[in-house]
Amino acid sequence: MKNTNPTDKPGMKKATMIIFAGQNSFMTYKELEFRVIDAISGLYGQNEARSVQRFLFACFSGFDPAGYLLKRNEEADEDFENKIILAIPRLIEFEPVQYITGKTWFCGTELSVRPGVLIPRPETENLVMKIVEKHKSREGISILDIGTGSGAIAISLYLLIGTARIEAIDISEVALSIAKENADENRAVVGFSQIDILDRKASEKLPFFNVIVSNPPYIRQSEKSLMKRNVLDFEPETALFVENSDPLIYYRAIAGFALSHLEPGGELWFEINESEGENLQILLKNLGFRHIEIIPDLNSKPRYAFAQIQ
Incomplete structure (x- = not known):
């Protein structure tokens, strides 16, 4: 993973001097907008450059959108x-803007993100909302993420359902x-444990749940060539990729675990690789799950899986 400390990047001061050459006084917020877009639009494309600029300014200015519009033509403060x-x-x-600012938003909640943790995606927000829509009025539901x-799924489910008992596991200490920092900041009561789901003995100690949800690594190594640099160069590979020879390794382990840790009628929810929906259906059916569904995302791609036990 690349070093993300700006003081350690070769040529940073030179690049900064070139970008801001001739600027001897503070610029307005609007002028800074154009500086950012001019610097990156050739690399990102105009639309993505504008989106990145807006995210950057929202994080660093502290203004809400309406407040920022009122300030846009004023001189930006030095900091x-x-x-x-x-x-x-x-x-x-191509460092992700979320790592540069140290934050992102997920289901309306601000979360800290840093190198070593996957940046939550909008597709995963949709998975959370499907669970919330089904269980928002259910008292005392127990959920395992x-x-x-970053804790995005677990924290959002706690905040949006309210009465749920939430636990979450990950193999990564970082x-x-x-995740714990994000839960504390958002006053979300989540029980976190360091457990490798591929280690069946370690996961056996967990209690029973009504719902198990996971967005495990599902991108095949052969699909790396399709990924953008901001993902490949900076985000943790272990949270993204699986071997071509066994792309369902995590789904098999989680489904097997779910058979012995879901309450009767309990539900299993996944985010999935769009090319593995049929294979996952077969796997879940062979394990004895029922009511199996492959659900499309907002772009009509098969992105989620749902299944229940007897």
């Missing part, structure tokens, strides 16, 4: 301008540290 100056070379290196990462 804000310095943060933008330091961010541009990192964006040019497997491979919690991820669990960030």
Whole structure:
């Protein structure tokens, strides 16, 4: 993984001087907007560059959208301008804007993210909302999030359902540290444990649950060539990729675990690789699950799986 410390990047000061050459006074927020977009649009494309710029400014300015519009033509304060100056070379290196700012939003909740933890995606928000829609009025439901990462799924389910008992596991100490920080910041009561779901003996100690949910690694190694640099160069490989020879390794382990840790009628929810829906259906059917569904995402791609035990 690349070093993300701006002071350690070769050529950063030179790049910054070139980008801001001739600027002897503070710029307005609007002028800084154009500086960022001009610097990265050739690499990202105009639409994505604008999206990245808006995210960067929202995080660093602290203004809500309406407040920012009122300030847009004013001179930017020195601290804000310095943060933008330091961010541009990192964006040019395709470092995710979420790592640069140290934050992202998921289901309306602000979360901390840093190198070593996967950045939550909008597709996963949709998975959370499907569970919430089904169980928001259910008292005392118990839910386990497997491979919690930043804690996005577990924390959102706690905040949106309210009465749920939530537990979450991950193999990564770094991820669990960030997840606990996010839970504390958002006053979410989640029980976190460091457990490798592939280690059946370690996971056996967990209690029973009404719902088990997971967004495990599902991108095949052969699909790396389809990934963007901001993902390949910076996000943790262990949270993304599986071997071509066994792309369902985590699904098999989680489904097997679920058979012995779901309450009667309990539910299993997955985010999946769009090319593995049929194979996963067969796997779940052979294990004895019922009411198996492969559910499309907002782009009509098969993205989620649902199944129940007897």
